[in-house]
Amino acid sequence: MNKVELENKFLKLVEYTYIYGYEDYVKENILPSDLKRDQFGNYYMKIGESKTLFTSHLDTVGKQKLKVNYEIYEKDGHRFVKTDGNTILGADDKAGVTIMLNMIDNNVPGLYYFLIGEETGGAGSRLLAKYMFNMLSNYDRCVSFDRRGYGSIISRQVGKWCCSDEFVNDLSIEFGKYGMDFKSDPYGVRTDSAYFMSIIPECTNLSVGYFNEHKVTEEQDLDYLLELCNVCTKINWESLPVVREPENFDSTEPEYVQKVTDLPMYKLFNIFDEVYDIIYEEVKFLCANDNFFKSEKEMIFYDKNDLEETLNFIAIVHSDGSITLKKNDIKIKIKNIDSLKKNKKRLKSILSFSHNLYIDEKSINYN
Ligand SMILES: [Zn+2]
Numbered sequence: 574m575n576k577v578e579l580e581n582k583f584l585k586l587v588e589y590t591y592i593y594g595y596e597d598y599v600k601e602n603i604l605p606s607d608l609k610r611d612q613f614g615n616y617y618m619k620i621g622e623s624k625t626l627f628t629s630h631l632d633t634v635g636k637q638k639l640k641v642n643y644e645i646y647e648k649d650g651h652r653f654v655k656t657d658g659n660t661i662l663g664a665d666d667k668a669g670v671t672i673m674l675n676m677i678d679n680n681v682p683g684l685y686y687f688l689i690g691e692e693t694g695g696a697g698s699r700l701l702a703k704y705m706f707n708m709l710s711n712y713d714r715c716v717s718f719d720r721r722g723y724g725s726i727i728s729r730q731v732g733k734w735c736c737s738d739e740f741v742n743d744l745s746i747e748f749g750k751y752g753m754d755f756k757s758d759p760y761g762v763r764t765d766s767a768y769f770m771s772i773i774p775e776c777t778n779l780s781v782g783y784f785n786e787h788k789v790t791e792e793q794d795l796d797y798l799l800e801l802c803n804v805c806t807k808i809n810w811e812s813l814p815v816v817r818e819p820e821n822f823d824s825t826e827p828e829y830v831q832k833v834t835d836l837p838m839y840k841l842f843n844i845f846d847e848v849y850d851i852i853y854e855e856v857k858f859l860c861a862n863d864n865f866f867k868s869e870k871e872m873i874f875y876d877k878n879d880l881e882e883t884l885n886f887i888a889i890v891h892s893d894g895s896i897t898l899k900k901n902d903i904k905i906k907i908k909n910i911d912s913l914k915k916n917k918k919r920l921k922s923i924l925s926f927s928h929n930l931y932i933d934e935k936s937i938n939y940n
Pocket of ligand 1 (some may be wrong): 630666691719724764
């Protein structure tokens with residue numbers, strides 16, 4: 574596709590906010606007819622012999638499919654696009670979709686996955702990781718095109734390193750050959766490639782030039798996107814080194830037998846949601862394995878700025894609705910969610926310490 578065609582493709586993709594459940598409309602109206610649909614609703618295409626999986630996501634964050642009215646304007650010598658302020662734009666992640674469509678158009682070898690429900694906890698990628706392990710384990714690298722801003726090669730997400738320094742360096746050199754500045758960014762949160770970190774050695778996420786995602790002020794640097802579309806067809810993806818060992822970041826499955834006194838599963842899910850909300854509100858920690866929640870399971874909380882993982886702590890929702898928080902050798906037992914709410918300020922001071930120097934009690938009970 575030439576620049577005009579690429580720009581029109583992107584603008585067509587952001588005509589509506591296609592929320593989770595509406596991905597088939599994107600396919601019918603805009604994507605190539607020869608894409609295949611998998612059993613989970615994702616779309617994919619394989620080109621040539623390749624050990625590289627490329628991903629972007631078809632869904633846009635939101636509660637409703639809405640018509641988008643956009644305008645193009647100039648800022649810092651670049652052309653940008655944003656909406657009239659009534660909707661978000663959806664450049665997250667139609668920018669990534671546009672890049673992949675252009676790579677397909679240029680026959681760049683790879684397995685291309687257009688995933689569903691990324692904004693709903695990686696609905697499509699989670700199922701792929703769970704049921705397509707054998708297929709995915711043939712791949713050496715997974716590159717997602719779904720990072721805000723400019724020049725990030727995400728090297729860390731869900732609180733773990735997702736690709737090696739060697740991989741980042743060589744990819745940075747490749748981009749440099751074509752005049753683009755990309756470097757390591759260890760402050761990623763999570764995108765689809767995170768779900769493959771326990772299967773595929775090198776996983777990353779690359780900046781695609783959108784800003785303020787998930788807000789009505791979302792904007793896309795169009796010139797940056799067009800340049801990236803071109804450069805991504807030239808990069809030698811297959812030559813990138815494979816160094817990292819796939820690492821499972823989920824905790825082990827709990828062994829437990831259901832008892833008559835146990836709360837029903839949906840209640841335990843609700844309790845965990847509340848626990849997560851309180852923890853995020855108080856200390857801004859994220860959960861690495863919230864999508865795999867089970868009662869009695871160790872749910873891992875991390876601070877995305879804590880590269881050494883010294884701040885990590887564990888939360889467990891027990892099957893009777895009580896809660897345990899564990900940090901280093903401190904264990905805090907909490908009778909129920911109401912008790913957690915009552916004590917959240919005190920918990921904040923405990924959970925924020927990187928070392929437990931100031932705490933005498935090793936076991937604290939909140940009733
Ligand atoms: Zn996204």
